[in-house]
Amino acid sequence: MTISPLMPVYPRCGVRPVKGEHCHLIDEDGTRYLDFASGIAVNLLGHSHAGLIEAIQNQAAQLMHVSNLYGSPQGEKLAQQLVDATFADTVFFTNSGAEAVEGAIKAARAYHQNAGDAGDAERFELITFSNAFHGRTMATISASNQTKMHHGFSPLLDGFKYAEFDDLESAKSLMGPHTAGFLVEPIQGEGGIRPASDAFMKGLRELADEHDLMLVLDEVQCGVARTGKMYAYEHYGIEPDIVATAKGLGGGFPLGAILATEKAARGMTFGTHGSTYGGNPLAMAAGSAVMDAVANPEFLAEVTEKGERIRTRLEQFIGNYPELFELVRGKGLMLGLKMKVESRPFFLHLRDNHQLLTVAAGDQTLRVIPPLVIGDAEIDEFFDKLSAGAASFKVAETA
Numbered sequence: 001m002t003i004s005p006l007m008p009v010y011p012r013c014g015v016r017p018v019k020g021e022h023c024h025l026i027d028e029d030g031t032r033y034l035d036f037a038s039g040i041a042v043n044l045l046g047h048s049h050a051g052l053i054e055a056i057q058n059q060a061a062q063l064m065h066v067s068n069l070y071g072s073p074q075g076e077k078l079a080q081q082l083v084d085a086t087f088a089d090t091v092f093f094t095n096s097g098a099e100a101v102e103g104a105i106k107a108a109r110a111y112h113q114n115a116g117d118a119g120d121a122e123r124f125e126l127i128t129f130s131n132a133f134h135g136r137t138m139a140t141i142s143a144s145n146q147t148k149m150h151h152g153f154s155p156l157l158d159g160f161k162y163a164e165f166d167d168l169e170s171a172k173s174l175m176g177p178h179t180a181g182f183l184v185e186p187i188q189g190e191g192g193i194r195p196a197s198d199a200f201m202k203g204l205r206e207l208a209d210e211h212d213l214m215l216v217l218d219e220v221q222c223g224v225a226r227t228g229k230m231y232a233y234e235h236y237g238i239e240p241d242i243v244a245t246a247k248g249l250g251g252g253f254p255l256g257a258i259l260a261t262e263k264a265a266r267g268m269t270f271g272t273h274g275s276t277y278g279g280n281p282l283a284m285a286a287g288s289a290v291m292d293a294v295a296n297p298e299f300l301a302e303v304t305e306k307g308e309r310i311r312t313r314l315e316q317f318i319g320n321y322p323e324l325f326e327l328v329r330g331k332g333l334m335l336g337l338k339m340k341v342e343s344r345p346f347f348l349h350l351r352d353n354h355q356l357l358t359v360a361a362g363d364q365t366l367r368v369i370p371p372l373v374i375g376d377a378e379i380d381e382f383f384d385k386l387s388a389g390a391a392s393f394k395v396a397e398t399a
């Protein structure tokens with residue numbers, strides 16, 4: 001037997017954390033890492049947030065799981081918090097981001113196909129965008145044009161057309177009698193922290209309104225206060241029909257959701273969708289604790305302020321290394337350093353030689369996505385490690 005007990009779909013990694021302390025991870029052998037990856041935009045309250053721990057501990061002792069066959073005061077509470085904080089009128093809870101996107105795709109199709117005379121049973125296609133990432137289920141890999149995720153898994157699911165990201169004309173040219181809507185990340189995460197332009201997002205909204213199509217946003221990475229707004233669509237002055245959210249929503253507890261307007265949810269009637277775990281009391285307690293912490297103007301303003309501060313310092317910093325870095329982009333604490341070389345070797349160098357955790361992304365970009373609760377000390381430590389890393393990386397490159 002040569003296969004490892006853990007199915008080897010991820011690369012082996014020497015960082016093996018066993019404990020988290022605020023914005024640091026501590027390894028099996030005691031090494032401390034500064035965590036500016038946050039479990040890929042998940043641990044927005046850091047690793048040892050007292051309110052989140054207490055909420056989970058209390059709920060675990062009361063009631064961990066019951067079936068969705070019963071009423072859910074815990075689910076009603078979190079759904080109301082999300083409805084109060086967003087465009088949504090109604091919420092369906094999932095266990096992951098891919099499931100939230102998957103459910104959002106179903107809702108967009110059902111809007112047309114399960115609405116009787118108001119609908120149009122011929123509409124099933126979603127127009128999606130180049131270099132998108134929507135998850136790893138069959139529908140969500142089919143929704144992305146990234147062939148590296150398709151290999152070995154044919155046939156893909158029908159019903160997706162790929163337009164150029166941030167190119168409204170490209171989206172328009174793919175519209176037809178089968179179009180059900182658009183599915184887009186307002187800020188691409190895995191694709192390299194690429195924010196869509198204002199004109200593009202407003203243009204999609206207008207096209208959707210004109211043709212009675214669903215504007216579905218994948219905010220799994222950019223949602224839940226990450227960009228200094230509760231959800232990134234707020235930056236664009238538009239409201240979507242359906243949003244998939246997850247990652248930060250449980251603060252580290254597996255939790256996602258489909259958010260929808262009443263109109264967009266018209267096809268999601270009795271018996272059309274479900275989940276055994278989705279919305280279980282333990283997940284709801286975690287989600288409510290996260291919302292209590294982040295869904296207020298003071299917290300969001302702090303994210304914006306810290307994001308601007310880091311961005312300004314990053315822009316100064318990259319000036320010292322014009323051969324390594326091209327630009328800084330992103331919003332709030334969802335920042336990307338676009339490099340002039342592949343970002344992965346630099347990410348490994350920071351991790352292994354400077355105990356700084358970031359995440360590599362597409363388009364030669366290094367993701368800077370710290371817990372939203374970082375303070376001055378963590379920001380200073382980040383720049384110390386980054387500067388040292390860039391200096392030693394440069395030496396290694398030219399040696």
Ligand SMILES: *Cc1c(COP(=O)(O)O)cnc(C)c1O
Pocket residue numbers: 096097098099101133134135136185189190218219220221222246247
């Ligand atoms: C991470 C991510 C997903 C998938 O979420 P999982 O919880 O891994 O299934 C989907 N869309 C975007 C934009 C993501 O960043």
